[in-house]
Each structure stands twice: as structure tokens, then as C-alpha cells.
Amino acid sequence: MDVVRATYEIETALPLEATVATIAGEQSTGTFVAVRGETERLTARHAATVESIDELPPSGRPPLPGASGDWSVARRARVRIAFPLHNFGASLPNLLAAVAGNLFELREVGALRLIDLDLPMAFADAYPGPGFGVQGTRKLVGRESGPLIGTIVKPSIGLSADELAALVREIVEAGIDFIKDDELQGSAPCLPLAERVRAVMSVLKPYADRTGRMPMYAFNITDDISRLAANHDLVLEAGGSCVMVCVNLVGLAGVHYLRERSELPIHGHRAMFGAFSRSPQLGIGFTAFQKLARLAGVDHLHTNGIANKFYESDEQVLASIEAVRRPFLGGYHILPVLSSGQSAGLAHATYAATGTEDLLVLAGGGIHGHPHGSAAGVRSMREAWAAAIEGESLDARAARVPELAAAIDKFGRR
Amino acid sequence: MDVVRATYEIETALPLEATVATIAGEQSTGTFVAVRGETERLTARHAATVESIDELPPSGRPPLPGASGDWSVARRARVRIAFPLHNFGASLPNLLAAVAGNLFELREVGALRLIDLDLPMAFADAYPGPGFGVQGTRKLVGRESGPLIGTIVKPSIGLSADELAALVREIVEAGIDFIKDDELQGSAPCLPLAERVRAVMSVLKPYADRTGRMPMYAFNITDDISRLAANHDLVLEAGGSCVMVCVNLVGLAGVHYLRERSELPIHGHRAMFGAFSRSPQLGIGFTAFQKLARLAGVDHLHTNGIANKFYESDEQVLASIEAVRRPFLGGYHILPVLSSGQSAGLAHATYAATGTEDLLVLAGGGIHGHPHGSAAGVRSMREAWAAAIEGESLDARAARVPELAAAIDKFGRR
Numbered sequence: 085m086d087v088v089r090a091t092y093e094i095e096t097a098l099p100l101e102a103t104v105a106t107i108a109g110e111q112s113t114g115t116f117v118a119v120r121g122e123t124e125r126l127t128a129r130h131a132a133t134v135e136s137i138d139e140l141p142p143s144g145r146p147p148l149p150g151a152s153g154d155w156s157v158a159r160r161a162r163v164r165i166a167f168p169l170h171n172f173g174a175s176l177p178n179l180l181a182a183v184a185g186n187l188f189e190l191r192e193v194g195a196l197r198l199i200d201l202d203l204p205m206a207f208a209d210a211y212p213g214p215g216f217g218v219q220g221t222r223k224l225v226g227r228e229s230g231p232l233i234g235t236i237v238k239p240s241i242g243l244s245a246d247e248l249a250a251l252v253r254e255i256v257e258a259g260i261d262f263i264k265d266d267e268l269q270g271s272a273p274c275l276p277l278a279e280r281v282r283a284v285m286s287v288l289k290p291y292a293d294r295t296g297r298m299p300m301y302a303f304n305i306t307d308d309i310s311r312l313a314a315n316h317d318l319v320l321e322a323g324g325s326c327v328m329v330c331v332n333l334v335g336l337a338g339v340h341y342l343r344e345r346s347e348l349p350i351h352g353h354r355a356m357f358g359a360f361s362r363s364p365q366l367g368i369g370f371t372a373f374q375k376l377a378r379l380a381g382v383d384h385l386h387t388n389g390i391a392n393k394f395y396e397s398d399e400q401v402l403a404s405i406e407a408v409r410r411p412f413l414g415g416y417h418i419l420p421v422l423s424s425g426q427s428a429g430l431a432h433a434t435y436a437a438t439g440t441e442d443l444l445v446l447a448g449g450g451i452h453g454h455p456h457g458s459a460a461g462v463r464s465m466r467e468a469w470a471a472a473i474e475g476e477s478l479d480a481r482a483a484r485v486p487e488l489a490a491a492i493d494k495f496g497r498r
Numbered sequence: 499m500d501v502v503r504a505t506y507e508i509e510t511a512l513p514l515e516a517t518v519a520t521i522a523g524e525q526s527t528g529t530f531v532a533v534r535g536e537t538e539r540l541t542a543r544h545a546a547t548v549e550s551i552d553e554l555p556p557s558g559r560p561p562l563p564g565a566s567g568d569w570s571v572a573r574r575a576r577v578r579i580a581f582p583l584h585n586f587g588a589s590l591p592n593l594l595a596a597v598a599g600n601l602f603e604l605r606e607v608g609a610l611r612l613i614d615l616d617l618p619m620a621f622a623d624a625y626p627g628p629g630f631g632v633q634g635t636r637k638l639v640g641r642e643s644g645p646l647i648g649t650i651v652k653p654s655i656g657l658s659a660d661e662l663a664a665l666v667r668e669i670v671e672a673g674i675d676f677i678k679d680d681e682l683q684g685s686a687p688c689l690p691l692a693e694r695v696r697a698v699m700s701v702l703k704p705y706a707d708r709t710g711r712m713p714m715y716a717f718n719i720t721d722d723i724s725r726l727a728a729n730h731d732l733v734l735e736a737g738g739s740c741v742m743v744c745v746n747l748v749g750l751a752g753v754h755y756l757r758e759r760s761e762l763p764i765h766g767h768r769a770m771f772g773a774f775s776r777s778p779q780l781g782i783g784f785t786a787f788q789k790l791a792r793l794a795g796v797d798h799l800h801t802n803g804i805a806n807k808f809y810e811s812d813e814q815v816l817a818s819i820e821a822v823r824r825p826f827l828g829g830y831h832i833l834p835v836l837s838s839g840q841s842a843g844l845a846h847a848t849y850a851a852t853g854t855e856d857l858l859v860l861a862g863g864g865i866h867g868h869p870h871g872s873a874a875g876v877r878s879m880r881e882a883w884a885a886a887i888e889g890e891s892l893d894a895r896a897a898r899v900p901e902l903a904a905a906i907d908k909f910g911r912r
Contacts, residue, residue: 186769273583338723338749359774
């Protein structure tokens with residue numbers, strides 16, 4: 085019998101084993117009173133089963149609201165529960181009903197977090213996942229090795245089409261690999277997608293004609309589901325090579341819907357991820373989330389980078405990058421996207437910690453805010469990464485490359 | 499200029515006014531360093547503006563991970579920020595990018611929660627909202643007044659088609675208004691939607707032919723987006739009168755996609771709502787969430803009921819019911835769905851606290867677990883509500899109605 089194994093961290097003031105049994109019951113055959121029809125046959129075929137309970141030290145945090153029991157005796161544990169696949173089938177939305185569903189609302193727990201999911205191959209049969217992945221993206225970009233260096237259009241809101249074109253021109257002339265719209269820039273009436281596509285492609289196409297290489301521009305096509313296909317087609321027909329969606333805003337199901345219709349790589353932004361992940365007591369952790377996003381079909385997924393401006397520690401970021409790079413169901417190779425507060429001075433530390441060149445490193449302010457302009461910002465990133473990969477120290481390279489020295493001076497280093 | 503007003507509760511150990519300005523900047527014209535092009539013109543047209551900051555007592559909770567500053571001097575506040583609509587347009591996914599997006603990940607805050615949204619009429623133009631609402635549902639059910647009494651198929655998993663049909667037969671013969679699939683029952687290979695529809699309609703249609711009244715059955719059609727329309731059509735063509743989706747599992751965008759194609763009321767289940775709402779420090783509160791769900795097009799939305807088995811207090815539940823019933827953008831009237839641990843003994847307290855009959859009250863175990871069987875469970879609910887509305891005490895009615903007395907004896911009361 086195929087099963088889905090879900091790993092949770094929970095904390096409870098009630099008897100631990102009974103609480104874990106409640107969780108398994110709530111999400112399979114249980115209800116709050118014994119009801120007729122709930123026979124042994126049914127339980128044997130359909131009940132979720134508790135596979136392990138590994139106790140952890142109590143968190144010391146006050147419980148989430150509504151938790152039952154005397155919290156001074158709370159116990160915390162990592163638990164693993166197996167759910168029969170035939171209860172819900174290889175369907176991402178219905179998988180979530182089983183492994184997440186109402187669990188977060190149980191008063192039996194004062195903390196409950198979905199940490200990881202082990203999925204049977206039936207999900208690989210149902211979900212093709214990334215259509216391009218690491219190698220497909222490299223091929224489209226025309227960069228076989230080294231990290232892909234990218235940037236975000238900033239300011240994210242308010243540029244005219246001409247200003248956007250001028251900005252893109254400056255950056256592509258500096259040899260960038262990748263540019264993305266901001267997550268705020270989906271359907272802005274102040275610069276609609278069709279106009280962005282026209283403005284950007286009016287720069288990229290002549291550049292590609294001249295150089296034989298077209299930087300990838302991820303157009304943010306996030307919108308109502310009914311517009312996703314048309315938005316995608318707009319980009320495709322204009323000769324664009326990537327679309328971006330905010331995974332949590334169109335939903336995992338929305339990403340999969342796009343994937344079924346997409347002929348371009350899908351750049352997955354994780355906006356709103358923090359809403360269900362920043363609390364250590366609640367929600368869904370990145371390790372579980374990224375598997376769902378890969379199944380849904382993203383080719384790139386945001387992980388943040390080290391020394392980012394958001395809340396995540398370097399340790400968390402590095403764990404996220406590692407999770408995204410780990411093969412899953414025999415493949416689903418996608419590019420982790422390192423962003424937020426990234427700049428040239430982080431290249432050596434990032435390379436040392438991740439040990440890979442298969443990264444998409446985005447610097448927004450770290451490129452546009454470079455004291456010598458965006459082109460110098462791109463060069464600082466490229467040189468820093470080349471040095472890191474070649475084994476040359478940041479200082480040594482900076483002594484030879486003034487754009488790098490200026491970047492370190494302005495944005496710092498690790 | 500049309501604006502969206504978002505209300506947040508935040509807590510920060512950094513200077514309060516500066517932190518709120520950071521939030522407004524992050525979600526509109528800001529980035530982490532001053533960049534070229536960010537001119538005054540652009541700011542004037544596109545910047546989100548802080549409208550109010552009302553300080554609240556500190557929460558006393560430890561901050562979310564990664565919060566900057568010395569938490570012993572943390573300040574908490576309710577803040578209101580206005581976002582120019584032309585930054586993102588009347589698009590639910592892109593609205594969320596602006597008012598939620600990366601905000602939850604800011605290290606400047608140790609707590610941030612989106613509490614409410616005031617939306618301009620442009621959203622009403624873009625989103626038709628509920629196609630049936632309260633009156634349309636009443637009409638289909640054939641019950642002009644009084645609460646709609648409903649139940650959930652339990653056990654949720656593992657019934658055969660014949661067992662399901664037998665269960666439904668028993669319940670409809672008792673005069674129930676509404677039955678729903680469990681949220682776990684979307685696409686279960688062990689009892690696929692097509693078989694559920696066949697089994698249920700084989701009972702409902704003869705019953706309707708005989709009595710002139712067809713109870714509403716909400717078939718859980720939650721699945722990948724591409725299957726929603728076909729699933730809906732399956733129900734429609736079989737003569738069914740309602741479809742159910744888990745709002746957070748197909749996504750708000752998925753609900754809207756279904757709404758554009760639906761000829762039936764959409765029963766909105768809130769599974770996984772707790773993942774981004776149970777922490778008082780993080781995520782999105784019900785008042786904001788229910789507006790988004792109503793725009794997306796649900797006709798019914800789960801609020802829980804008082805004395806429920808989940809974490810929410812009666813105060814929270816009553817606030818949710820009130821929020822769902824409050825007119826919004828000139829309409830969007832939907833039915834609040836009271837569920838979880840509901841039984842006959844709660845009718846008087848619920849009616850007294852809500853002051854309305856426009857409720858869909860679901861009892862799962864409270865009906866199926868009734869000591870005299872499901873039919874007696876239905877009667878106990880109906881009698882209790884009739885008494886509450888007629889002004890007869892629970893005890894007086896129970897003295898006359900043995901099914902009610904048995905229900906109170908088994909499930910308790912308020």
C-alpha cells in the first residue's frame with residue numbers, strides 16, 4: 085500500500101502518544117465521537133498510522149492560543165505519520181487536506197508544524213514538475229557553468245516603459261544572465277504586462293541578434309488563473325524566455341495549471357511564504373513547501389541568500405538551498421534563487437557554504453545601487469563569483485577590479 | 499486615486515514610526531538602498547502611505563525569529579497603510595503581493611498580522627462574488643426561514659458507495675437541509691467523485707421526486723485546477739445542487755476560476771486556515787481572509803461554531819460569523835457555516851449570540867453519533883433551533899422531545 089509520510093514538530097500539554105493518535109485520526113478515519121460504520125475493516129484500510137515519536141526539549145515558548153492542558157508540563161516531539169495514499173490520491177490539493185487540513189487548529193496542540201513530506205512515486209506520475217530545471221535554464225541563458233547572475237527591476241513600481249527599457253538596456257549590456265520583474269509588478273495598471281513585454285523585448289531582441297545570447301527575463305505574470313495562459317502566451321509570442329509567478333498567490337494548484345500550459349521556464353517567487361512559516365510553532369516549513377512547489381512545476385524557487393534583509397538565519401537559508409538541490413522522486417532538479425540583500429561581497433561565503441555553481445543569484449540594490457551604476461554592479465557580482473570559483477580571495481580580486489572594491493565598500497562582505 | 503487600506507497589528511523593537519514606514523516602502527516603492535530613478539514624482543504617485551498608528555500594550559510574547567532590536571522595549575501597534583490601487587490593479591493575487599507579500603519576513607518586526615482590508619469598488623467590478631449567497635441557497639434547499647441544518651459524511655474516509663447511499667438515505671428521510679463531503683474526501687481513489695455523485699444522487703433524486711424538496715449535497719470537488727470544471731459539470735449533470743472546495747487548497751485564485759465556470763453554489767471550506775492564522779503574531783486574520791474568499795466567489799464559508807473542538811474561542815467564532823454576515827462592497831451576502839463539535843444543546847446560545855437565522859449549522863458526530871441514530875440527531879437539531887427561535891427554553895423543549903433530551907445528555911449544552 086502506497087503511503088505518504090509526513091513529519092511534524094508538535095508541542096502539547098496533553099499525553100504525547102494520545103495527542104499524536106488524535107492527529108492521525110483527525111486526518112483520516114476519526115471524528116469527535118465514535119460513530120457507527122467506523123469498523124475495524126475501515127480503520128485497517130484507511131487509518132493514518134503513527135510511525136515514530138522522537139521527543140525534543142520543550143521550546144519554552146508560550147503555546148498558540150486555545151491549547152488544552154497545563155503548559156508547564158508541555159512536551160515537544162518530532163513525529164512521523166503515514167497516510168494511505170488511496171485516501172486522497174496523487175493530487176496536491178487533496179494531499180494538503182490530509183497532511184495539513186485542520187491540523188493547525190487542533191486544541192490538543194500548542195504548536196504544530198509540517199516539516200517534511202515523503203511522497204510515493206505516484207506523485208511523479210501525476211506531476212511532471214519542472215519543464216526546464218537547471219540545465220534547461222542554463223541552455224536558454226547560454227551559460228553552461230558558473231552561477232547565473234541576475235537582478236530585479238528596481239524601483240519595482242512606477243517606471244515608465246521607456247525607463248524600464250533604458251534600465252534593462254544598461255543591465256544587459258553589462259552581460260547579466262537574468263532579470264526579473266518584482267513580485268509587486270504582476271498586473272500593475274501603471275505599467276501593464278503587455279507594455280512591459282514590449283519595452284523589455286525591444287531591448288533583448290536586438291541584443292540577442294547582435295550577441296547571439298539572450299538574457300532571461302522573468303516576466304511576472306501572476307494574476308487570476310484565467311489570465312495565466314494568455315499572459316504566458318504574450319511572453320512566448322514576443323520571444324521571451326521565462327515567466328514568473330508568485331507560488332502562494334496563484335496557489336500550488338495555479339502553478340500546476342500554468343505548468344500544464346507553459347512552454348517557458350517558471351520562475352517561482354515565494355511571496356507570502358512567511359505568513360505560514362515564520363512562526364517556529366506553526367505552519368509549513370521550507371523543506372516540505374519546496375517539494376510541493378517542485379511537483380507543481382517551478383523551475384526556479386526563491387530561497388533567500390545569506391546575510392539577507394529578511395528574518396532567516398544563514399543556517400536556515402543554506403538548509404533551504406540544500407533542500408531545493410536535493411534530488412526528489414528521482415529528479416525535479418531546479419535552481420535555487422538567492423535573493424534579498426545580495427551583493428558581490430557575499431560570493432565567497434556563499435560558494436564556500438553551498439559548494440555549487442548551480443545557483444541563480446539575484447542582486448537588486450546590490451546592482452542598481454552600485455556607486456558606479458548598474459553595469460558596474462553586474463561586473464562586481466561576476467568578478468566576485470569568478471574569483472570564488474577560481475580560488476582567488478575576495479581581497480585579491482577586489483585589488484584588481486575597482487567595481488568589486490566599490491561594491492564591497494558600499495554593501496559589505498562576509 | 500483609488501486606494502486599498504490594509505490594517506495590520508505589528509510589534510517591533512525598532513522605532514515604531516520608522517518600522518511602519520519600512521513596511522509601506524517594502525510593499526511599494528522601496529528597496530534596501532536608495533537607487534537611481536526613485537524620484538519624488540514616482541514616490542508621490544506610487545508610495546504606500548501610513549494613515550494611522552494606534553499603539554497597543556506589548557504582547558509579552560517572545561518575538562518571531564530573526565526580529566531586530568532589543569525586545570524588552572518592544573512596542574505593539576495597530577497600523578493602517580493605504581496602497582495606490584494602480585500599483586497592482588483589482589487582482590486578488592496581485593493585491594496579496596502588495597498587502598502581504600514579503601511583509602511577514604521583515605526582520606524589522608517580531609510580529610506582523612494582516613487584520614483587515616478596505617477595498618475600493620474596482621474589486622466589485624472585477625469579482626462577481628457569490629452566485630447564490632444566502633437567498634439563492636435557501637431557494638435551492640427549499641427552506642425560507644430558520645437555520646439550515648446540515649451534516650458531514652462521517653466517517654470521512656472508507657465508506658463504500660452503498661454505505662454512503664444508505665447513510666444519506668437515513669439522513670434525508672429525517673428532513674435534513676444540507677449534507678457535505680468531508681474535506682478529506684476530494685478525489686479519494688477509494689471512493690472517487692463520480693461514484694459518490696452516483697451513489698448520493700440515487701438517493702436524493704427519488705427523495706426529491708417524492709417530496710418536492712431536494713436537500714443540498716456539497717460534493718467536495720477540490721482537486722487540480724484543470725479538473726475543477728469537469729468535476730463541477732459532473733455534479734451539475736447528475737442534478738446536484740452544490741459543489742465544495744477547500745479555499746486554501748485550490749487557492750483564492752482557484753476558487754475564482756471555479757466561480758467563473760460554476761452554475762452551482764460554492765461551499766467554501768477553510769481547511770489549512772490555521773496554518774497562517776492561529777499565531778496571534780503572524781499571518782492573516784479571519785476578517786481579512788473572509789473578504790478575499792467572498793470576492794473569489796464562495797457562497798458559504800466555514801467560521802466554526804461556539805464550543806467547537808478547535809482552538810478558537812467563542813468570542814473569535816462570533817466575530818467571524820459577524821464578519822461574514824456584514825455587507826461588503828454593497829453585497830457579497832454569504833452563509834456562515836458553523837461546524838466542529840456542533841450539537842443541539844448549542845442552539846439557544848448560538849441564536850442568542852448571533853441574533854440571526856441565516857446560518858448553516860453542521861453537526862457531524864452530533865448527528866451521526868446520536869444515541870438513537872442519525873435521524874434522531876437531525877430531529878434534535880431542528881427542535882432545538884425551533885425552540886430557540888420561538889423563545890422556548892432548551893429544557894422545556896427537551897422535556898417534550900426525547901431526541902433532544904438524548905442529544906443534550908450525550909453532547910452537552912451551553
